[in-house]
Amino acid sequence: MKTALITGANKSIGFETARQLLRQGYYLYLGCRDIEKGREAVKLLQAENLNQVEPVEIDVDDINSIQAAREVVGNKTNVLDVLINNAGVSGSMPQAPLDTEISLFRHVFETNFFGVITVTQAFVDLLKESPEPRIVNVTSGLGSLTLHNDPEWHYYKVKPTVYVSSKAALNAYTIVLAYELRDTAFKVNAVDPGYTATDFNNHTGPGTIPEAAARVVKAATLGVDGLTGQFFSDDNAPDTGISPW
Structure with missing residues (x-):
C-alpha cells in the first residue's frame, strides 16, 4: 500500500486531494496545523468508509513542528511514496510592490517557500525508500513570470506582489529540486490547481475543489514514464497542460 503526506489537508483542496x-x-x-481540526477531517473521511487515514500535526512555519511530524510518521512507516506540499497563504491585500510591509513578505514566504523546503528536506529520506517517489508542490498560475510579462495573458x-513572488520562488525551487533528483526515480512537479472557489479567495474562483484536487492527484500518481520538473497548469495552458515558467 502506497503512503502519502499532504500538508494543509484538513480542508479545501488538500482535504479533497486526500479523499x-x-x-x-x-x-x-x-497534515494539519491544528490537530483537532485534523481529527475532525479524518472523521468526515471515515464516515465515507475511507479509513486508511490519520491526522498528523504539522505547522510548516515551525521547524520544531516539522521535526516532530517527521518523527511521528517515521515511527509508523519506513517509506513515504508521496509528499504533497499543499499548505499555503495569500497574505493580506492589497500588495503593491512599493508599499507592502516587508513583514508581510516574510510571513508569506515562510509558509509558501521556506516551509516547503523545510518539509521536503525533513521527509526526503523516507521518500528515497520508495520505488516511485513523488513530490508535488502546489503552486499558482500567478507564479508564472513569463505570463506576467505578457499583456495578452x-x-x-x-499582480499581488507578495503572493506572486512567493509562488515564483516555489517554482524555481521545484525546478532545481527536480534537477537534483533527475537521475533517480523521483518525479518532482509544481501543480497549479486553477482559480478555484475556496476560502483562499472568498469563493470567487470559477473552478471546483474536486477539479482542482484531481490535478494534484494526477501529478502525485504519475507512472514511471511521467514527466518531472514541470509546471502543470490546465488553467494557463488548456491545450498542453504545461505552463511556461
Whole structure:
C-alpha cells in the first residue's frame, strides 16, 4: 500500500486531494496545523468508509513542528511514496510592490517557500525508500513570470506582489529540486490547481475543489514514464497542460 503526506489537508483542496488518493487505495497522513481540526477531517473521511487515514500535526512555519511530524510518521512507516506540499497563504491585500510591509513578505514566504523546503528536506529520506517517489508542490498560475510579462495573458493585471513572488520562488525551487533528483526515480512537479472557489479567495474562483484536487492527484500518481520538473497548469495552458515558467 502506497503512503502519502499532504500538508494543509484538513480542508479545501488538500482535504479533497486526500479523499481522492484514499479512493485510489493510498494510506494518508493528513497534515494539519491544528490537530483537532485534523481529527475532525479524518472523521468526515471515515464516515465515507475511507479509513486508511490519520491526522498528523504539522505547522510548516515551525521547524520544531516539522521535526516532530517527521518523527511521528517515521515511527509508523519506513517509506513515504508521496509528499504533497499543499499548505499555503495569500497574505493580506492589497500588495503593491512599493508599499507592502516587508513583514508581510516574510510571513508569506515562510509558509509558501521556506516551509516547503523545510518539509521536503525533513521527509526526503523516507521518500528515497520508495520505488516511485513523488513530490508535488502546489503552486499558482500567478507564479508564472513569463505570463506576467505578457499583456495578452488573461490574468495580466492580477499582480499581488507578495503572493506572486512567493509562488515564483516555489517554482524555481521545484525546478532545481527536480534537477537534483533527475537521475533517480523521483518525479518532482509544481501543480497549479486553477482559480478555484475556496476560502483562499472568498469563493470567487470559477473552478471546483474536486477539479482542482484531481490535478494534484494526477501529478502525485504519475507512472514511471511521467514527466518531472514541470509546471502543470490546465488553467494557463488548456491545450498542453504545461505552463511556461
